[in-house]
Amino acid sequence: MTTTSMSKKVKTVMxxxxxxxxxxxxxxxxxxxxxxVIVAARRKERLESLKQELDDEFGADTVFVMPLDVTSETQIEEMLGSLPEEFAEVDVLVNNAxxxxxxxxxxxxxLDDWHRMVDTNIKGLYLMTRKILPGMVxxxxxxxxxxxxxxGNYAYPGGNAYGATKAFVKQFTRNLRADLLGTQIRVTNIEPGLAETEFSLVRFNGDQGKADDVYKGTDxxxxxxxxxxxxxxxxxxxHVNINSIELMPTSQAWAALAIDKIQG
Incomplete structure (x- = not known):
């Protein structure tokens, strides 16, 4: 039986x-x-609730709470410096923010929306990676x-800056693979399609009706x-690196190329 990399020992995952x-x-x-698991996010109260839930279910000290704005280099450095010894060596970093x-x-x-997406989706991701990666290497x-x-793979109307930030994630992941050849560090990009979370609620500034419409009639x-x-x-x-995983619901597929037909 093959022993997987995650089952050899307890890992620290951020x-x-x-x-x-x-x-x-x-x-x-x-x-x-x-x-x-180190859980990092800005909403500390939600993280504390998650820690309580997981500690109760899987044992005390399963989770370490890290209140964090990933766009702040200073805050990242301070929080990483405060990690207790048992959480200090991160084996897996999931850049999800x-x-x-x-x-x-x-x-x-x-434009403020564009700035925020670039700061979070691009700057936050590369800052976290740069701060964690040297220890892994x-x-x-x-x-x-x-x-x-x-x-990040397919354009759609209104996706402008968001799609561009996710294209950055795709290419940054690929370039990390090139840089890290020979280090034994693995790098993966997960590329989801339509998924029902708070994503659309955030996108539409808390408009629940608009968010619900995105998923209406879909699975x-x-x-x-x-x-x-x-x-x-x-x-x-x-010895196996999963470069990327692109997944969509069965109810979603690629759209036809748009054509603007001249009238008259």
């Missing part, structure tokens, strides 16, 4: 954006697998798992589906 959606589901699944804001065409989009062991999107992916993809990639034997 998940950003762990207060809801993909991040919360992923943190829960790693805890269920018996690993230590990210968001979409607005669905307007580029000429009508809110020194130990010659580790796995960076980035949460991208099919929006979308769930946060748990994405967590299973993350776990599967992490549990492959050390």
């Amino acid at each position: 998940v950003t954006g762990a207060s809801s959606g993909f991040g919360l589901a992923t943190a829960r699944r790693f805890a269920e697998k018996g690993h230590r 990210g968001l979409a804001l607005g669905l307007e065409p580029a000429h009508e989009a809110n 020194e130990r010659r062991h580790g796995h960076i798992i980035n949460i991208g999107s099919i929006a 979308p992916l769930t946060a748990g589906d994405i967590a299973e993809a993350v776990i599967w990639a992490a549990e492959q034997p050390q």
Whole structure:
């Protein structure tokens, strides 16, 4: 029987954006697998609730809460410096923190929304990676798992800056693979399609009706589906690197190319 990389010993896993959606589901699944989990997000009260839940179910000290804004380099350094010894060596980093804001065409989009998406989806991801990666390379062991999107592969109206940030995630992941050849560090990009979480509620600034309309009549992916993809990639034997996983619900496919037909 093949022993998977995640089953050899208890690992320390850091998940950003762990207060809801993909991040919360992923943190829960790693805890269920018996690993230590660092949950990082801005909403401390949600993280504390998750810690209580998981500690009660899987044992005390399963979870370490890290209130964190991934766009702040200073805050990242301070929080990483405060990790207790048993959580200090991160084996798996899941870069999940990210968001979409607005669905307007580029000429009508809110520039503040663009700035925030770039700061969180790009800057936050590369800062976390740069701060964690040296320790992994020194130990010659580790796995960076980035949460991208099919929006980084296929354009759609209103996806402008969001899709561009996820295209960055895709290419950054590929370039990490090139840089880290020979280090034994693995790198994976998870690229979900339509998934029902708080994603659309955030995108539409809390408008529940608009968010619900996105999923009406569909059978979308769930946060748990994405967590299973993350776990599967992490549990492959050390000599196997899953470069990317693109997944959509069965109810979703690629759209036809748009054509603007001249009238008259």
